[in-house]
Amino acid sequence: MAASPAFGTMGARVIRAGLAAKEFSAREIAESSLARIDVANKDLHAFLETTEQLALEQAAKVDAAVAAGELDACGPLAGVPVAFKDNMNLEGTHTTCSSKMLENYVSPFTATCVARTIEAGGIPLGKLNMDEFAFGSSTETSAFGPTKNPWDLSRVPGGSSGGSAAAVAAGLATVTLGSDTGGSIRQPGSFCGTVAVKPTYGVVSRYGVVAFGSSLDQVGPFTRSVEDAALAMNAIAGRDVLDCTSQNVDTDFTANLAEGVRGMRIGVVPAFMEAQGLTPEVKAKVEEAAEHLRALGAELVEVDLPNAQAAMSAYYVLGPCEAFSNLARFDSVRYGYCDPGHKDLGSQYEASRAAGFGPETRRRVMLGSYLLSAGVYDKYYYPAQQVRTLITQDYARAYEQVDCILAPVSPRTSFRFGEVSDPTDMYLSDMFTISINIAGNGGMSLPVGLGADTHLPVGVQLISPAFKDENMLRAAAALETVYGPAPIAPAYADGKAGE
Numbered sequence: 214m215a216a217s218p219a220f221g222t223m224g225a226r227v228i229r230a231g232l233a234a235k236e237f238s239a240r241e242i243a244e245s246s247l248a249r250i251d252v253a254n255k256d257l258h259a260f261l262e263t264t265e266q267l268a269l270e271q272a273a274k275v276d277a278a279v280a281a282g283e284l285d286a287c288g289p290l291a292g293v294p295v296a297f298k299d300n301m302n303l304e305g306t307h308t309t310c311s312s313k314m315l316e317n318y319v320s321p322f323t324a325t326c327v328a329r330t331i332e333a334g335g336i337p338l339g340k341l342n343m344d345e346f347a348f349g350s351s352t353e354t355s356a357f358g359p360t361k362n363p364w365d366l367s368r369v370p371g372g373s374s375g376g377s378a379a380a381v382a383a384g385l386a387t388v389t390l391g392s393d394t395g396g397s398i399r400q401p402g403s404f405c406g407t408v409a410v411k412p413t414y415g416v417v418s419r420y421g422v423v424a425f426g427s428s429l430d431q432v433g434p435f436t437r438s439v440e441d442a443a444l445a446m447n448a449i450a451g452r453d454v455l456d457c458t459s460q461n462v463d464t465d466f467t468a469n470l471a472e473g474v475r476g477m478r479i480g481v482v483p484a485f486m487e488a489q490g491l492t493p494e495v496k497a498k499v500e501e502a503a504e505h506l507r508a509l510g511a512e513l514v515e516v517d518l519p520n521a522q523a524a525m526s527a528y529y530v531l532g533p534c535e536a537f538s539n540l541a542r543f544d545s546v547r548y549g550y551c552d553p554g555h556k557d558l559g560s561q562y563e564a565s566r567a568a569g570f571g572p573e574t575r576r577r578v579m580l581g582s583y584l585l586s587a588g589v590y591d592k593y594y595y596p597a598q599q600v601r602t603l604i605t606q607d608y609a610r611a612y613e614q615v616d617c618i619l620a621p622v623s624p625r626t627s628f629r630f631g632e633v634s635d636p637t638d639m640y641l642s643d644m645f646t647i648s649i650n651i652a653g654n655g656g657m658s659l660p661v662g663l664g665a666d667t668h669l670p671v672g673v674q675l676i677s678p679a680f681k682d683e684n685m686l687r688a689a690a691a692l693e694t695v696y697g698p699a700p701i702a703p704a705y706a707d708g709k710a711g712e
């Protein structure tokens with residue numbers, strides 16, 4: 214690698230200070246980040262597309278601001294290398310959702326979360342690999358091949374936002390955005406050892422993000438520090454007239470990071486800690502984090518979420534139903550791959566959807582179509598909605614007693630490619646994350662070092678009441694004083710690019 218520093222390994226504050234002191238330019242950041250991606254991506258396959266021109270254009274704007282002495286007027290992500298999950302539209306780029314269906318789709322517009330990241334000064338480096346349409350927990354369902362875990366290339370990065378997690382863990386970008394419907398930000402964050410935040414539903418606009426489950430999807434950042442996550446939240450959060458589910462947010466997410474946890478009440482859920490499938494090394498890490506929180510002055514309180522064990526069942530009814538409806542637009546006419554040579558529309562639909570969608574996507578579509586069919590939806594869809602209400606009430610009751618909850622993220626650390634081949638086994642990856650999407654509150658993964666048995670990254674989950682995302686960030690910042698910010702995966706540290 215050239216001698217220039219690996220900017221993707223720097224935090225937003227360091228980048229800003231370097232720009233202000235004219236130690237480097239935004240152009241240098243863009244060029245050297247892209248060069249590093251070029252090398253590292255050969256093995257990692259985190260990026261599906263890089264956006265050289267956009268990066269250089271944006272760098273020129275930031276450099277002009279620095280030259281005019283107006284860096285202060287640039288947003289919280291000035292000069293920060295950023296990248297986006299490939300289900301987020303960015304005008305002029307491919308937005309494939311890692312599906313053959315959208316292989317040739319070029320975005321005619323930009324998602325609000327992407328636009329806000331760029332408006333905040335971020336330098337857009339490209340689009341990131343994912344499970345097809347965000348169905349999965351390993352990025353193995355990408356039609357373009359999986360992303361690898363920078364900690365061990367024989368292992369998955371998690372999913373569905375695997376590219377977003379791997380890019381940050383390898384120091385290819387400082388901030389990436391992912392989306393989380395049942396765990397797709399937090400679980401890859403845990404597998405790759407990054408900070409990974411799924412905000413409360415409604416905090417971030419979903420406009421321009423290809424929908425999986427519209428009542429569950431939420432966009433959030435991957436970073437290596439809690440502060441960078443809070444800065445990214447400041448950039449992307451808030452009402453957007455183009456998404457009627459987005460809310461006014463006037464929180465400065467960095468405001469309480471230094472407050473510590475003294476006086477905070479933090480919930481632990483005994484049923485989660487006893488759950489079947491939770492590996493001893495992950496359990497030990499959650500217990501260790503709890504002890505640190507106690508030592509830092511928090512009060513630990515046991516809370517009960519009696520209906521949380523039904524979250525998985527409810528999710529695999531509601532999620533596929535919403536996905537089935539959302540994916541109806543990929544019909545080879547309005548959007549998507551068109552299988553050539555059909556005389557009637559019916560056979561064109563059938564052939565195009567059969568060829569354009571991979572196996573997991575077809576499974577979700579078939580499941581959703583069955584669950585919503587006459588005589589069936591009242592047996593499954595209604596009860597699933599009732600379960601949703603019960604789980605939401607469980608959390609509301611718990612939050613009468615506590616300010617946030619500490620839990621595992623994933624029951625295990627990263628697994629090898631092909632190791633989890635049964636779909637229902639794969640679904641269990643999200644056993645601790647799904648109930649949060651069902652209830653709609655905020656959840657995040659914070660890296661707490663390596664597991665004692667597998668020596669792979671482990672994250673703990675902090676869960677906030679709805680629209681109190683600052684609570685989990687505050688507790689995470691306190692824990693970060695013990696564990697330190699997320700490290701770069703060793704093969705990519707010190708400027709190495711995995712060569």
Ligand code: GLN
Pocket residue numbers: 347348349350372373392393394395396397398425532640642643
């Ligand atoms: N792994 C879960 C699924 O496959 C969640 C995915 C997500 O959050 N997008 O549906």
